[in-house]
Ligand SMILES: Nc1ncnc2c1ncn2[C@@H]1O[C@H](COP(=O)(O)OP(=O)(O)OP(=O)(O)O)[C@@H](O)[C@H]1O
């Protein structure tokens with residue numbers, strides 16, 4: 001009969017902790033009808049979180065005042081966008097409000113490999129495609145609702161960045177976007193910006209903890225099982 005060790009050696013515990021903290025990144029999706037506040041919340045989340053990078057989409061939409069190519073979006077012509085689709089450079093893409101939008105694949109895959117989380121501001125079609133992609137295990141998704149339709153329109157007008165016709169088009173599409181709320185892991189009402197931001201931070205923290213724990217601990221639990229067996233023999 002062999003003497004069973006009283007517990008796993010400290011070095012095994014330290015290694016298990018290290019592995020539990022090593023994880024693949026999360027694809028953190030924020031969707032909402034246009035104007036509900038996801039870009040505002042995204043900016044706040046990214047401002048002080050070094051583990052988070054933003055997926056900068058490609059789009060055929062014209063830049064708004066103050067938007068910079070390569071910061072808010074990669075602004076592309078229709079021909080350039082189609083070439084990206086053709087070359088398989090986009091993880092997902094969709095037509096939204098008459099323009100094309102898509103997620104460049106390479107930066108997302110690099111971030112995930114490095115264990116960094118990626119924030120996506122995409123419409124429901126983008127969310128759906130990411131949930132159905134090979135990366136589905138990495139997805140956590142949040143849908144943001146406005147407190148009312150009147151407030152949604154007020155916000156789009158207060159943003160003062162789109163002409164009336166564009167605002168009317170976005171309001172007309174809001175009902176359809178909202179109809180997909182139930183496909184998301186979490187659904188929040190953005191009636192109070194600070195509170196909504198805090199709720200999203202809590203969701204993100206919980207998702208990080210959940211994903212960190214399991215794969216990294218498999219080897220450690222196997223070690224505990226071996227210890228049980230040694231005690232029996
Ligand atoms: N809780 C809130 N209360 C009042 N105003 C808000 C709130 N959240 C966001 N806003 C304002 O609403 C406007 C629209 O927000 P934002 O641009 O973030 O929306 P969005 O969902 O990203 O829209 P889009 O899909 O068109 O990019 C902004 O002027 C923003 O400052």
Ligand SMILES: Nc1nc2c(ncn2[C@@H]2O[C@H](COP(=O)(O)O)[C@@H](O)[C@H]2O)c(=O)[nH]1
Pocket residue numbers: 031032033034057058061092093094096097101102103121122123124125126127
């Ligand atoms: N499916 C995708 N949707 C995207 C992507 N990037 C942005 N969007 C969505 O488009 C609308 C409009 O955005 P705006 O900046 O013109 O107001 C909004 O719902 C975004 O979430 C993308 O890469 N794929």
